[in-house]
Amino acid sequence: MKSLMIQGAKILATGSAVPSSSFSNNEISKVVDTSDAWITTRTGIKERRLLKGVDKSIIDLAVLASKKALDKILMDPSQIDLIILATSSPNDLFGSASKIQYEIGAINAVAFDLTAACSGFVLSLVTASQFLQTGVYRNILIVGADVLSKWVDWSDRGTCILFGDAAGAAILQSCSSIDNSILGFQLNSDGNYSKHLSIAYEHNIVPHSELNLYQGSFKHISMNGKEVYKFAVFQVPLSILKCLNSLNMSVDQVDWLVLHQANERILTAIAEKLSISSNKVIANLHKYGNTSAASIPLALDEAIQDNKISHNDIVVIAGFGAGLTWGTIIIRW
Numbered sequence: 001m002k003s004l005m006i007q008g009a010k011i012l013a014t015g016s017a018v019p020s021s022s023f024s025n026n027e028i029s030k031v032v033d034t035s036d037a038w039i040t041t042r043t044g045i046k047e048r049r050l051l052k053g054v055d056k057s058i059i060d061l062a063v064l065a066s067k068k069a070l071d072k073i074l075m076d077p078s079q080i081d082l083i084i085l086a087t088s089s090p091n092d093l094f095g096s097a098s099k100i101q102y103e104i105g106a107i108n109a110v111a112f113d114l115t116a117a118c119s120g121f122v123l124s125l126v127t128a129s130q131f132l133q134t135g136v137y138r139n140i141l142i143v144g145a146d147v148l149s150k151w152v153d154w155s156d157r158g159t160c161i162l163f164g165d166a167a168g169a170a171i172l173q174s175c176s177s178i179d180n181s182i183l184g185f186q187l188n189s190d191g192n193y194s195k196h197l198s199i200a201y202e203h204n205i206v207p208h209s210e211l212n213l214y215q216g217s218f219k220h221i222s223m224n225g226k227e228v229y230k231f232a233v234f235q236v237p238l239s240i241l242k243c244l245n246s247l248n249m250s251v252d253q254v255d256w257l258v259l260h261q262a263n264e265r266i267l268t269a270i271a272e273k274l275s276i277s278s279n280k281v282i283a284n285l286h287k288y289g290n291t292s293a294a295s296i297p298l299a300l301d302e303a304i305q306d307n308k309i310s311h312n313d314i315v316v317i318a319g320f321g322a323g324l325t326w327g328t329i330i331i332r333w
């Protein structure tokens with residue numbers, strides 16, 4: 001993918017936030033017919049964090065993650081030009097990004113939501129880098145946040161065991177093209193398979209039948225796990241290889257693989273297909289489950305805090321999920 005690059009873009013800082021309340025596999029087995037052994041073997045997940053309380057929303061997690069990222073570099077929020085919130089669980093269908101903008105005091109920023117489910121953070125990173133590399137903006141805050149605990153069917157053991165709530169943030173800044181660290185990306189969608197993972201809208205006719213109007217509400221998450229699994233293991237390695245090839249890079253040059261944290265078996269299968277050692281795979285889903293748009297920035301933030309990722313490391317980030325949408329972005333850290 002060729003882009004008009006006037007200047008470079010780099011990630012300055014990351015931050016993340018999870019609810020304090022954890023929910024173990026043993027606890028979930030009191031809600032649905034499952035077991036710690038089944039969930040651990042099939043997914044690698046041991047526990048997840050759930051946002052509890054009627055007054056708590058995605059905004060609380062997103063604001064906390066954003067403030068942590070800002071604090072790390074002592075950046076004044078007024079310096080932020082753009083905020084992108086990747087989420088599929090806003091607390092307002094018109095968008096939640098502007099509430100983050102208000103709460104963190106980013107008085108000069110424009111803010112909008114981006115909906116691409118579990119690929120949302122990758123798409124936000126690409127979108128932000130375009131605004132930076134074309135010289136439009138200097139500082140951008142991107143946040144991946146989801147509270148899918150509010151959207152799962154808590155009687156469906158095929159899905160409710162998977163998801164957790166979290167937010168992860170990153171601050172990007174423009175720089176000279178020599179220092180550009182967002183090296184390339186590769187993005188895809190195939191709406192033909194959207195039926196395999198969705199939160200569908202269900203409508204009923206409104207009482208005044210002469211209006212011939214339908215109104216309704218969203219249902220719970222429905223997923224064909226096997227199809228999504230096959231899709232991820234087949235398509236994600238291809239996307240990563242295409243992206244590496246476009247940069248004339250080889251798999252051997254990859255230092256870290258940060259994949260959407262959906263299922264440990266998916267992470268292992270993708271790494272094996274690419275012949276990337278498991279030591280290079282960042283994984284924290286045993287603690288948080290699948291946190292949708294938050295999973296990549298949460299994993300990235302933890303890896304940075306653990307001093308795993310070093311200056312100049314090649315980090316391959318790939319997201320996949322509902323849409324179906326999937327893609328890769330390659331960063332020189």
Ligand code: UT7
Pocket residue numbers: 033034035038039042043118157158161197224225226228229232262263266290292320321322
């Ligand atoms: O972020 C979006 C991306 N989403 C994903 O990446 C999800 C991808 N898919 C998966 O991770 C896996 O498909 C799951 C973990 C969701 C399911 O694992 P699976 O190995 O594909 O299991 P399955 O759906 O084929 O079910 C196997 C058996 C079934 O029983 P029978 O028909 O063999 O008797 C299920 O009813 O396991 C049963 N089962 C469970 N048993 C205990 C399904 N869920 C559970 C459960 N506990 N929670």
